[in-house]
Amino acid sequence: MATVKHKILILSGKGGVGKSTFSAQLSFALASLDFQVGLLDIDICGPSIPKMLGLEGQDIHQSNLGWSPIYVESNLGVMSVGFMLPNPDEAVIxxxxxxxxxxxxxxxxxxxxxxxxxxxxxxxxxxxEHISIVQFLQATGIDGAIIVTTPQQVRVAN
Structure with missing residues (x-):
């Protein structure tokens, strides 16, 4: 993480609000501005980034440096928990x-x-899991978080 200048955490209070879609679009937007970008999908319960980006079934390679992300653009690498699960469509219990x-x-x-x-x-x-993620990223210098939600009043109450 020392070689990563800025870390942005994307969160939501519930599923299905567009968090992964926003994460992917933000990553592509930053890459289009010629930044070097990584997109890390650690949604264990429903890793949707591989499906969204047409990366299902990709093999992950590991070296002595660690796992290598899959590059969808020359400056946009993707790593997902979904690459490691035997069947990413099944619930992880x-x-x-x-x-x-x-x-x-x-x-x-x-x-x-x-x-x-x-x-x-x-x-x-x-x-x-969220506490663990935030604690780890705080220790490595997180820049901020974005919470994705929907505009319904009941969503604010939950």
């Missing part, structure tokens, strides 16, 4: 410590190289 371990591993073990921006697509909701 893991206890908190195992989920947190995988998330921390993804945050630490992906070899991005030099990045201007890392966009982190977090799982929806509010849980221990």
């Amino acid at each position: 893991w206890r908190g410590p195992r989920k947190n371990g995988l998330i921390k591993q993804f945050l630490k073990d992906v070899h991005w190289g030099e990045l201007d921006f890392l966009v982190v697509d977090a799982p929806p909701g509010t849980s221990d």
